[in-house]
Amino acid sequence: MPSTPKTLSRLADPSPDHCRPSLLASVLRVSLLGISLSLVSTPLQLAQAQQQAETQKHYTIPAGPLNQSLSRFASQAGITLSFEPDLVKGKQAPSLTGNYSVEQGLKTLLVGTGINTRFVNPNTVALQGGQTGTNNMALDTLDVTASHFGASTEQTGAYTSELTSTATKLQMTPKNTPRIVNSVTHKVIDDFAMQDMEDILSVAPGVSVSHTDDDRRNYTARGYPMAIQYNGMPSTSGIDGGVVAGPDSAVIDHVDVLLGPSGLMSGAGEPGGVINMVYKQPTKEFQASAKASVGSWNMQRMVGDISGPLSDSGDVRTRLIAVDQSSDSFRDYEKQKKSFFYGVVEGDITDTTTLSLSMQRQDIYDNVTDRSGLPTDNDGNDMGWDRSTFLAPAWNRWDKYGTTYKLRLEQQLAADWQLITQASRMKSEADWLFGTYSDFDSTTGDATFRRWAQYNKETSEDLELFLRGPLQLFGREHDLVLGGNWTERVWGGREGEGTDVVANLYDFDPRTSVPRPEIVVDTELNDQITEQFGGYLAGRFNVTDPLDVIIGSRLSWYHYEFGDTVRDEDAVFTPYGALVYELNNWSSAYATYSEIFNPQSNKGVDGNTLEPEVGSNYEVGVKGEFYDGALNTSLALFRIRKDNEAQLLQPYDANNICGGWCYEAKGETITKGVDLGLSGEVVEGVQVMAGFTQYKKDDNDETVRITKLSGSYSPEGARWSLGASIDDSTKSYGQWGMSQDARTLVGLFGKYQINPRVKVALNVKNALDEEYYANAIDSGYGNQYWGEPRSGTLSVTAEW
Secondary structure (H helix, E strand, O other), X not given: OOOOOEEEEEEOOXXXXXXXXXXXXXOOEEEEOOEEEEOOOOHHHHHHHHHHHHOEXXXXXXXXXXXXXXXXXXXXXXXXXXXXXXXXXXXXXXXXXXXXXXXXXXXXXXXXXXXXXXXXEOOEEEEXXXXXXXXXXXXXXXXXXXXXXXXXXXXXXXXXXXXXXXXXOOOEOXXXXXXXXXXXXXXXXXXXXXXXXXXXXXXXOOEEXXXXXXXXXXXXXXXXXXXXXXXXXXXXXXXXXXXXXXXXXXXXEXXXXXXXXXXXXXXXXXXXXXXXXXXOOOOOOOEEEEEEEEEOOOEEEEEEEEEEEOOOOOOEEEEEEEEEXXXXXXXXXXXXXEEEEEEEEEEEEEOOEEEEEEEXXXXXXXXXXXXXXXXXXXXOOXXXXXXXXXXXXXXXXXXXXXXXXXXXXXXXXXHHOEEEEXXXXXXXXXXEEEEEEEOOOOOOOEEEEEEEEEXXXXXXXXXXXXXXXXEXXXXXXXXXXXXXXXXXXXXXXXXXXXXXXXXXXXXXXXXXXXXXXXXXXXXEEEEEEEEEEEEXXXXXXXXXXXXXXXXXXXXXXXXXXXXXXXXXXXXXXXXXXXXXXXXXXXXXXEEEEEEXXXXXXXXXXXXXXXXXXXXXXXXXXXEEEEXXXXXXXXXXXXXXXXXXXXXXXXXXXXXXXXXXXXXXXXXXXXXXXXXXXXXXXXXXXXXXXXXEEEEEEOOOOOOEEEEEEEEEEXXXXXXXXXXXXXXXXXXXXXXXXXXXXXXXXXXXXXXXXXXXXXXXXXXXXXXXXOOOEEEOOOOOOOOEEEOOOOXXXXXXXXXX
């Protein structure tokens, strides 16, 4: 297996008239008829290139399609390869095992192909062959580069990802990964004009998105909540939008969605899966873009993105992304503004050491929102409120501010091993001022409004260190990862109360019915502290040519504290095991076993916290890889067993022994289901990301079915492309008994490339104007919230 992941990048518009200048002045590069040219080539660069060509490293690359072999070689060698896709299409490469220089290795892989090599600079090699012609719009030149955080998708133009390491930190192709991992790539995000994590996860196969209220979201898979990772690093802080909001889509390269338990990497948690958000990184060559969008409900959005080298050699690189957005809502009176900034600097300190530092700042402000929703009548029946109805004071506010700093140090070691250290510190704040109603009487229309304010602060600190590399044993090459991570989340703040007032919802006026109170926010809230750390070890052992055995385990320590509730778990052992059998060169079968460990803060009728939830997940499946990895398929059957799941016994009572809600631990809960997936280029010009999930949980009344499809059609040589998305889902269930109505949501887009630099796009969400509740009538938390009606966005993008 390769020791570093790789990226397939398409460089647009290589004609001499449109050469891209470097960020602060340096080397310019263009691609002409498939040949990458360096406009500046110094004697020092030539000497460095010669030294790079002669330095030997150990490689173990199996025979296979040439494009895959070149990707693995570039990743292991730490170089960039530049070539046209058609140059290697349909060609095969022999195996490469042993010590080789870059020049020797490439000659071995390219034997008999008629392809020549040329060093452009010490880290870039151009592959040259017969001329295949050019397109007057753009020339598809392919770069294969090393990526620090996983296989980048930004320039691939693909609906599938080449590599994933979310499940075990072991880098594998989708076909050889014994779990279901669906990647929402940069191309999907761009095609469907996604703006935030809710947009991204709404198209992710297997994921259900429900609303707690206007601002907060719940993301579940297989009926359970999901864990969070940033660039592969676990975090106990969520992205529900209460205090911490997920990042803007402008900074996301892709999102990997792992379905099923993630205890090996994350430790304590639910068995729903993992949302791994992979950020964009600096590029070695200059690129820039500006995007302006306008849309329904007075939506206005601007995105600027600039990236490139800060030095002539490209050893120091940076990227800056800024977002400014404002919009009203389909609900009366609601509005929101958002600003987002992301800056990252990456430097090659030595030939084997790379340091990355980043900062992001997100402000969500002037945010008029609703915490109450729409009520049912006294018998619990739908009252048919209009979707624009806003039953809250116009002075409601829910503003959020967050700053995150990240560091990553990657050290290449001998024998293709890597030592990776990454750390993150996030501080988020939220200011709330709410008027929320209760005790609604549908006979009279009267309701009691509580007027209250709150300031919350949440900090999250995350740290991870791991070693990863190949291992020679019994004449075969295996892969090993050894590491540990630590994460701590602290939530606290202050609150204040105003006096309650009664208002009638039948003649409610958000501007006058509930007067704005003067509230002093001075009552301290207890800090809620969640801390865990642990160590893990995992390996992929190639027992025979077709059979890989993947085994791993973790030891975890967990601490939770909130007021008088304290929970500690020490040295919890979490095993993991999987078999992957390669049936032929395009398919594999797998079986996986993983365990569940999830401490609880819920209290029983005796006033004590419930025992941790424990259980296991069994999964078997088959994977397929077609067209040299351009299309990936999957089919999996899973069974989740969970013990001690909390079940609500008594309604909220601040004076009971539990200080609120009382629960009991249920016995065994079983969830069974199936996942099917398809992602990539089905036929030339047609790309699809699709999935079907069906599962039945013991305590739900019905089987949940989630069908999602996102597709695009881009005829060869045409300036236009079209696409559609479908979310056809039955009623789904979230946390705290929340559920979302069955719905069929259709999205549409059309794009037109005006010239090589400028394109225009029109996107439509909920094109059929489906009416559904995003927080359903029989939900266990809150009242009803309508899903968003049909909306449209018009965007213009300029690229340099």
